[in-house]
Every structure is written in C-alpha cells, then in structure tokens.
Amino acid sequence: MMKMKTMIAATGLALLASMATAASVSRNSAGVLADEAGMTLYIFDKDSKGVSNCYDDCAEAWPPFFAAAGAAADGDFTLVERKDGKMQWAFGGMPLYYWAGDSAPGDTSGDGVGGVWHVVK
Numbered sequence: 001m002m003k004m005k006t007m008i009a010a011t012g013l014a015l016l017a018s019m020a021t022a023a024s025v026s027r028n029s030a031g032v033l034a035d036e037a038g039m040t041l042y043i044f045d046k047d048s049k050g051v052s053n054c055y056d057d058c059a060e061a062w063p064p065f066f067a068a069a070g071a072a073a074d075g076d077f078t079l080v081e082r083k084d085g086k087m088q089w090a091f092g093g094m095p096l097y098y099w100a101g102d103s104a105p106g107d108t109s110g111d112g113v114g115g116v117w118h119v120v121k
Contacts, residue, residue: 038105
C-alpha cells in the first residue's frame with residue numbers, strides 16, 4: 001500500500017513538474033529552492049554536473065523536475081537530457097528532483113536521506 005501511495009505521489013509531482021519553468025522556481029521563506037507550488041527541490045550526490053543517475057525505483061521516490069517542451073536554460077538553471085530523452089531542470093549543473101515523501105509546500109523531509117539527498121540552498 002505504501003509503495004502505491006508513493007507511486008501516486010511521484011506521478012503527481014512529475015506531472016506538476018512537467019509544467020514548470022526555471023522562471024517559476026524561487027526560494028521559500030527558509031531559503032530553500034522550491035517550484036511555483038512551493039514544493040522543495042533536491043540534488044543527489046551520486047549525480048554529476050549535467051548527468052542524472054536517478055532512474056527506475058530511484059526516480060519513483062525522487063521524481064525528476066522535468067522541463068516543458070521548448071524550455072531553455074536561464075542563468076544558473078540549465079537542462080539535462082535523461083536517458084529516455086526527457087529534459088530535466090538542473091541548478092548549477094546539478095539535476096533537480098522532488099521527494100515523494102514531501103506532501104505539502106515547504107516540506108523538506110527528504111533533506112539528508114541516505115546521506116546523499118539535499119535541499120538546494
């Protein structure tokens with residue numbers, strides 16, 4: 001049951017993210033990078049600049065912050081092409097993700113997970 005809830009949450013976050021643009025990203029009141037709905041964005045230590053290494057089960061728990069078709073890099077916000085050809089937003093070259101465990105704007109429950117996931121400050 002928990003896996004199903006996680007999958008539903010991840011799918012919802014991925015759909016929301018697909019509509020976002022770099023211009024809609026801002027820092028919330030805690031100084032954490034968030035999308036236009038206030039959902040926290042994370043980076044993954046196992047990624048490298050311009051390369052996402054989060055796929056399959058990882059991407060279910062950590063949905064990529066997808067870019068809309070035709071999106072273009074803007075300042076510190078760049079695009080990373082994933083293995084499936086989809087484009088993902090990156091900040092400072094590092095791909096951005098949501099955490100399926102966050103349920104409300106401002107949640108940061110993914111910060112520090114596994115010692116490799118971090119909010120962007």
